[in-house]
């Protein structure tokens with residue numbers, strides 16, 4: 001039985017296969033509409049979510065399956081003091097596969113050790129978010145037609161942004177990738193990523209405070225929200241929250257085929273005047289999220 005806790009658990013070949021299946025689903029929706037008849041997906045969300053939870057549920061429904069779950073810890077027995085392990089043992093009696101989001105780093109890994117059904121990490125604290133990364137990879141592959149030879153700018157909260165951590169880990173395995181890490185000093189990527197991913201894989205990368213400095217060189221600009229819920233004090237959040245606001249003027253030097261991405265939700269970091277720019281891909285990215293999750297569910301449930 002396979003889980004998906006960290007994006008590293010998937011080989012490059014497996015990711016390629018998932019992308020192929022997702023693209024086939026996009027082109028042949030009918031063919032997949034009964035693949036999961038009689039199967040159930042549980043979504044256990046101990047933290048807020050719109051896209052991740054609903055795209056998982058929509059994905060399972062489009063495969064013919066059913067969904068159950070909860071969308072807040074307060075409405076589950078967690079509020080009575082139940083442990084993650086006991087919750088998982090329980091839900092394993094009702095569902096064939098579980099997508100779980102939790103504020104504690106490592107909680108889905110603990111869950112996987114206890115579970116009798118596959119566990120998908122739908123975000124664990126400020127750590128990882130592998131299915132957002134699969135979404136991002138499908139978006140990049142579909143929009144740029146490649147996953148190598150890319151200069152990728154990541155901007156905003158690179159410290160707490162779990163989507164950034166998983167994306168850097170995944171993209172570091174492709175050829176000729178260069179990262180431009182754009183953040184305030186306080187929100188730089190964690191040391192472990194610099195040492196164990198960037199340096200270990202000999203990746204080209206640099207850090208800057210200035211969103212415009214490398215704008216003309218970027219193939220991808222990945223904007224992120226400052227992760228308020230991970231801050232230790234509100235003052236720091238208020239000081240940093242509007243550090244970067246992408247607008248039309250800041251895009252003046254950008255390439256014609258730049259792909260602007262954002263895992264969403266957006267707060268202020270992309271001005272709405274960018275939404276109708278051809279290069280804005282973040283709402284397409286939302287749509288890709290459902291298809292790649294359909295492909296992932298099929299893989300983990302070992303459906304042909």
Ligand code: NCD
Pocket residue numbers: 051052123129132162163224225263264265
């Ligand atoms: C992200 C998350 O939850 O980490 N959202 C998502 O899943 N698309 C990004 C965020 O909350 O800022």
